[in-house]
Amino acid sequence: MVNRTTPVRSRAWEIAAAVRDPEMPMLTLADLGVLRDVTEDGDRVTVTITPTYSGCPALTEMRADLQRSLTAAGYRDVEVRTVLSPAWSTDWITEDGRRALAEHGVAPPGPAPRRGGPVPLTLLPPSDVVRCPRCGSPATEETSRFGPTACTALRRCTACREPFQHMKEL
Amino acid sequence: MTVFDALSDARDEHGQWAFGTGIEDVATEITAPVPDGVDAADLAEYCLMLGDDALVCGHRISEWVSNAPELEEEVALANTALDLIGQARLLLSRAAHLGAGADEDELAFQRNEDRFRNVALAELTDDGDFGHAIARLLLFSSWRLALLQRLLGSRDPVLAAVAEKGVKEVAYHRDYAARWTLRLGDGTEQSHRRMQAALDTVWPYVEELYRVSDVEERLIAAGVAANPAETRADVDAVLDELLPQATLTRPDRPPRGTVRGRAGRQGVHTEQLGHMLAVMQSLARQHPGAKW
Numbered sequence: 201m202v203n204r205t206t207p208v209r210s211r212a213w214e215i216a217a218a219v220r221d222p223e224m225p226m227l228t229l230a231d232l233g234v235l236r237d238v239t240e241d242g243d244r245v246t247v248t249i250t251p252t253y254s255g256c257p258a259l260t261e262m263r264a265d266l267q268r269s270l271t272a273a274g275y276r277d278v279e280v281r282t283v284l285s286p287a288w289s290t291d292w293i294t295e296d297g298r299r300a301l302a303e304h305g306v307a308p309p310g311p312a313p314r315r316g317g318p319v320p321l322t323l324l325p326p327s328d329v330v331r332c333p334r335c336g337s338p339a340t341e342e343t344s345r346f347g348p349t350a351c352t353a354l355r356r357c358t359a360c361r362e363p364f365q366h367m368k369e370l
Numbered sequence: 371m372t373v374f375d376a377l378s379d380a381r382d383e384h385g386q387w388a389f390g391t392g393i394e395d396v397a398t399e400i401t402a403p404v405p406d407g408v409d410a411a412d413l414a415e416y417c418l419m420l421g422d423d424a425l426v427c428g429h430r431i432s433e434w435v436s437n438a439p440e441l442e443e444e445v446a447l448a449n450t451a452l453d454l455i456g457q458a459r460l461l462l463s464r465a466a467h468l469g470a471g472a473d474e475d476e477l478a479f480q481r482n483e484d485r486f487r488n489v490a491l492a493e494l495t496d497d498g499d500f501g502h503a504i505a506r507l508l509l510f511s512s513w514r515l516a517l518l519q520r521l522l523g524s525r526d527p528v529l530a531a532v533a534e535k536g537v538k539e540v541a542y543h544r545d546y547a548a549r550w551t552l553r554l555g556d557g558t559e560q561s562h563r564r565m566q567a568a569l570d571t572v573w574p575y576v577e578e579l580y581r582v583s584d585v586e587e588r589l590i591a592a593g594v595a596a597n598p599a600e601t602r603a604d605v606d607a608v609l610d611e612l613l614p615q616a617t618l619t620r621p622d623r624p625p626r627g628t629v630r631g632r633a634g635r636q637g638v639h640t641e642q643l644g645h646m647l648a649v650m651q652s653l654a655r656q657h658p659g660a661k662w
Contacts, residue, residue, distance in 0.1 A: 248398075251397075251456075251535075253452070253453055253456065253535075253539060254453050254456030254457045254459075254460065254532070254535050254536060254539060255451075255452035255453045255454070255455050255456025255457070255459075256452075256456065257452065281398045282396065282397045282398060283397060283398050283399060284397045284399055284460070284531035284532065284534070284535060285399065285527070285530065285531035285534055286534070287531070287534040287535040287538065288535075315537065315538070318519070318604065318607075319515060319519070319537070319541045319544075321544070321545065321548055321608055321611055321612065322545045322548075323545070323548055323549055323552055323612075323615070343442075344442040344445070344446075345446065345542075345546065346442065346445045346446040346449050346546075347445070348445070350449045350452060350453070354442075370538055
């Protein structure tokens with residue numbers, strides 16, 4: 201398994217973990233589950249992150265923000281590495297992260313689909329219950345599979361009429 | 371300080387955007403050693419094939435941005451294009467690392483069409499026909515998903531890693547295309563007619579997807595490449611499930627011919643690729659190494 205819960209929380213880890221996702225600023229990189237590893241050696245630090253999606257445009261910003269935060273904290277030599285495998289899954293979003301999403305009106309993802317063998321064709325919107333982040337009603341419907349960022353879908357609550365984003369299971 | 375200053379400040383020595391992001395490390399894995407018994411030039415060529423499929427198809431899909439029938443479809447297509455271009459960046463970076471070029475940008479923006487290795491299906495213009503975009507995406511993503519699933523066990527760690535992420539992405543590209551195929555096929559008289567016509571138009575380009583090039587043959591034997599001939603059954607299974615529900619007919623059209631056995635994988639393309647590259651590459655070629 202990956203080092204997303206590195207047991208030794210070094211100072212550099214704490215700084216890197218507090219950097220926020222540029223597209224979903226209610227989440228820190230640690231909440232999002234993209235921070236793999238932080239190693240520290242004197243004033244040299246190496247941060248390893250993983251992209252959410254292959255073409256995630258936020259990755260460049262994350263790297264720049266990590267560089268900036270760690271440099272500002274006094275580290276002279278900051279290297280940010282990107283590793284692909286194992287591939288990120290929404291299952292890696294922490295409980296804190298899920299709470300933060302819901303508090304900001306974004307319904308958190310359910311369990312990611314288990315993959316193995318052929319991927320079945322899905323012709324209907326997923327039937328999983330997605331609760332309205334405003335009123336908690338399970339009576340919500342998908343209005344668009346693709347929302348303002350690659351990782352969200354648009355839904356609306358038929359009980360309280362709230363339109364909201366849902367972070368898709370990946 | 372202006373926004374632009376702040377952004378370039380944040381990048382300091384990594385000051386480049388667009389072509390030339392300045393980030394050489396798209397992923398640490400791309401520098402992995404070539405697996406034992408594998409020819410580096412073969413592996414580079416194979417990365418170009420899969421990378422060019424994604425780059426060229428991704429660019430064609432991106433042409434819908436600001437032209438799609440609804441905002442939701444524009445967002446869906448933009449995200450699909452972004453995923454494919456993301457996959458392309460990794461594969462072209464791997465190819466460059468193995469000696470095919472200086473870097474991903476040089477490969478994307480400085481090669482002429484005869485050096486592209488994508489299949490013809492990827493390069494066809496939609497010419498503003500949404501049905502065509504859907505028909506191409508349905509076939510392309512069904513095929514690519516089957517390829518990527520077979521690459522999960524590749525002996526090349528980069529191909530395996532790209533496949534691991536790519537399978538998740540291409541699966542929802544395919545589902546998006548399949549849902550629209552169903553809606554348009556089993557929709558109005560006009561939408562049915564046009565969806566069928568779009569399938570008929572792209573059908574001659576499907577056979578090429580299953581051909582095995584010499585490079586692939588060697589890499590399949592080495593446990594590195596996926597066998598495209600095996601993907602036919604997967605694509606057929608999707609069509610057999612989907613087309614009857616969509617009241618569409620499997621086209622009966624002969625495959626497009628090759629030029630003495632040469633096609634996209636050997637750099638022989640339709641005239642449509644040159645037009646696409648003229649647009650895609652013009653800015654980077656006019657301003658080589660530009661920064662902003």
